[in-house]
Amino acid sequence: MQRKAYVSGVAALLAALLAGCTGSSADGGSTDDSNPGDSGTTQATAEPGRYRTLPEACGAVSQDTLDLLLPGIREMADEAQQEKAYEGSATLTYDTDRKVGCRWKVESSDATDHLFVNFDRVVSYDNAVSDDSEAEQVFATKQAAANLPAPATSGPDTEESPSPSATPSDSASASVSASASTSPSGSSSESGSASPSGPPADLQPRTLDDLGDEAFLNDVLGSAGSTARQRTVTVAFRTSNVIVTIQYEEQPTTIGVVPDSKEMQDRARKLAAELAGSLGG
Numbered sequence: 001m002q003r004k005a006y007v008s009g010v011a012a013l014l015a016a017l018l019a020g021c022t023g024s025s026a027d028g029g030s031t032d033d034s035n036p037g038d039s040g041t042t043q044a045t046a047e048p049g050r051y052r053t054l055p056e057a058c059g060a061v062s063q064d065t066l067d068l069l070l071p072g073i074r075e076m077a078d079e080a081q082q083e084k085a086y087e088g089s090a091t092l093t094y095d096t097d098r099k100v101g102c103r104w105k106v107e108s109s110d111a112t113d114h115l116f117v118n119f120d121r122v123v124s125y126d127n128a129v130s131d132d133s134e135a136e137q138v139f140a141t142k143q144a145a146a147n148l149p150a151p152a153t154s155g156p157d158t159e160e161s162p163s164p165s166a167t168p169s170d171s172a173s174a175s176v177s178a179s180a181s182t183s184p185s186g187s188s189s190e191s192g193s194a195s196p197s198g199p200p201a202d203l204q205p206r207t208l209d210d211l212g213d214e215a216f217l218n219d220v221l222g223s224a225g226s227t228a229r230q231r232t233v234t235v236a237f238r239t240s241n242v243i244v245t246i247q248y249e250e251q252p253t254t255i256g257v258v259p260d261s262k263e264m265q266d267r268a269r270k271l272a273a274e275l276a277g278s279l280g281g
């Protein structure tokens with residue numbers, strides 16, 4: 001009988017202990033469903049970017065725009081060759097939802113033109129950082145690498161007259177530049193190129209305010225040598241979490257001829273506006 005009483009006493013003690021662990025205290029203490037240290041709040045997850053996919057790069061440029069940027073296409077007599085030129089060549093990629101691109105190269109009687117279009121969809125792997133914020137950082141790095149010059153400033157005292165350091169030869173060079181003759185492809189002779197001080201302010205590498213969320217344009221002219229000088233115009237812009245890069249190059253067939261900066265910039269910006277519109281940004 002004593003053994004039964006002992007067992008019953010142990011059982012009662014265990015029941016009391018269990019009741020103390022799982023029951024609620026009179027002053028509103030936590031139960032076994034509560035997690036010590038859990039404040040009951042969850043960390044907010046950053047918003048995803050607007051874009052989840054990318055367009056097909058080689059089909060993103062209209063035929064009319066390719067005719068404008070690559071004049072040699074219209075000179076092709078062979079229809080099969082012309083069709084292949086319009087199609088372009090897709091760049092190698094392993095994830096078409098993250099990166100796609102396309103290249104075109106066309107020769108004409110006046111020059112060889114290259115066009116490259118690339119789309120990058122930026123995704124943040126940090127729940128606290130949105131895709132848009134990550135894309136901003138990527139674009140800032142890309143723009144910094146372009147080494148754009150500081151914006152040219154002008155005021156009421158300088159807008160209508162040359163700077164004090166300007167010389168008559170500088171003004172003469174500017175006049176020659178403005179009246180330079182151009183070839184049918186839009187290239188100008190080297191004697192009519194920009195003055196040694198550089199192109200006009202509105203043609204210098206710069207940021208753009210009318211394209212996507214942010215954008216910039218770069219314009220680089222290759223150094224003179226034994227071959228014709230190649231000009232490369234780059235336009236890059238960001239819309240939400242997608243970054244688009246356009247690289248447009250032209251190399252004349254004649255030594256001493258310089259591709260026209262304004263014409264190439266206008267063409268590249270026209271294409272950029274079309275691509276931004278197709279993205280909805």
